[in-house]
Each structure stands twice: as C-alpha cells, then as structure tokens.
Amino acid sequence: MLKSIYQKRLTSFYLGRKCIYCGKRKVCITSRRYVKCLACKRQKSLNRLRWEIQILLCFVEQRPANQVAIEYEISYQKVTRIFRLVRELLFHQCELEGKRLSGEIEIDEAYFGGRRKGKRGRAAAGKSVVLGLLERDGKVYTRIVHTLTAENLMGIIKKKTRKGSVYHTDTFTSYNSLHQFGKHLKVKQSNGK
Numbered sequence: 001m002l003k004s005i006y007q008k009r010l011t012s013f014y015l016g017r018k019c020i021y022c023g024k025r026k027v028c029i030t031s032r033r034y035v036k037c038l039a040c041k042r043q044k045s046l047n048r049l050r051w052e053i054q055i056l057l058c059f060v061e062q063r064p065a066n067q068v069a070i071e072y073e074i075s076y077q078k079v080t081r082i083f084r085l086v087r088e089l090l091f092h093q094c095e096l097e098g099k100r101l102s103g104e105i106e107i108d109e110a111y112f113g114g115r116r117k118g119k120r121g122r123a124a125a126g127k128s129v130v131l132g133l134l135e136r137d138g139k140v141y142t143r144i145v146h147t148l149t150a151e152n153l154m155g156i157i158k159k160k161t162r163k164g165s166v167y168h169t170d171t172f173t174s175y176n177s178l179h180q181f182g183k184h185l186k187v188k189q190s191n192g193k
Contacts, residue, residue: 019037020044021037021040022042024039030043033045033046055072055074066079099139101135101139101141102161103136106169107157107169107178108170109131109145109148129146130143130144130145131143131153133157148172150173150174150177157181161181165182165183166183168187
C-alpha cells in the first residue's frame with residue numbers, strides 16, 4: 001500500500017513528462033534513480049537519459065564523436081552507436097516523406113570502401129556504390145546500390161524524380177535511357193563539356 005501511494009505521488013509530480021518507449025504520461029522515479037513507466041513497465045537510468053540527450057545535442061551541433069566521447073567521459077563506441085542510430089532514423093524519415101526532386105537534377109555515382117591497392121573506380125572490388133541525385137539549389141537524395149544496371153538505376157530515378165526534369169549526368173551507359181523521363185544532358189568528365 002505504501003508503495004502504491006509513493007508511486008501515485010511521484011506520478012503526479014512527473015505528470016508533464018512522457019515515457020520514451022510508449023509515449024504515455026504515467027512515469028515515476030524509482031528509488032534507484034530510474035525513470036519508470038507505469039503503463040509499459042519499462043525503465044531507464046536518469047544518468048543515461050541525460051548523457052544520451054547531451055550526445056543528441058552534440059549530433060545537432062555536428063561535433064566529432066571522439067571529441068564528444070572525451071568531453072563527456074563516455075566510450076567512443078557508445079557515441080558512434082547513438083550517432084549511427086540517429087542517422088538511420090533520419091534516413092528512414094526521409095524515405096517516408098516521399099517527396100520527388102524536380103527541375104535541374106545532377107546524377108552521379110560514387111565508390112566508398114576500404115583502402116585497397118590496385119584497381120580503382122568501377123573495377124575495384126570490395127567497394128560500396130552510392131547513387132546521388134542533386135536538385136540544383138534544392139534537396140539531395142542518396143542511396144546505396146548493389147548493381148549499376150540500367151534497370152536498377154532507372155527504377156530509382158523514376159521513383160525519386162518528376163517526369164519532365166532536366167538530367168545532368170556523365171557518359172555512363174546506364175544513363176542512356178534517361179531521355180524517356182525528361183531532357184538528358186551528358187557531361188564528358190575528361191574535358192569538362
């Protein structure tokens with residue numbers, strides 16, 4: 001009985017706060033300094049909540065992960081894990097928005113991966129390919145692609161751009177059928193034309 005009275009008092013004190021898991025306003029502070037939700041019964045340490053909020057603020061300020069780890073005396077792995085989770089959430093939110101790019105759009109692919117001696121570019125093994133769509137004076141859309149076939153690239157471009165746009169690409173053969181979506185201008189990278 002005493003426990004329930006204690007929880008009711010704490011609940012009324014923390015009435016304006018929400019559970020981070022279920023969003024309900026039934027939270028209290030336990031004797032171990034944990035925030036506990038009375039609806040879903042999940043709990044989290046107050047200290048952990050504080051440093052996670054500080055890390056989120058540092059992410060917004062675009063501070064490097066190693067600097068944040070040293071300043072708040074948190075392991076570098078924890079900071080990078082939180083930064084990665086925030087980036088994934090931002091990616092999924094952008095995918096849900098579904099807004100299409102229009103106007104003049106620049107399209108190109110880039111290769112990212114481990115340092116490897118020998119071949120570079122399209123012939124190099126072990127690299128990830130990222131397709132980028134840039135709306136001039138506007139938004140950017142990037143996506144990791146596994147194959148650079150014309151069907152794969154055209155599917156992404158059709159899904160993310162409006163018909164009738166002007167497309168600026170290099171002379172890569174997978175972009176040859178872009179004229180069906182709008183005006184297609186090719187740039188020769190060797191001489192800049």
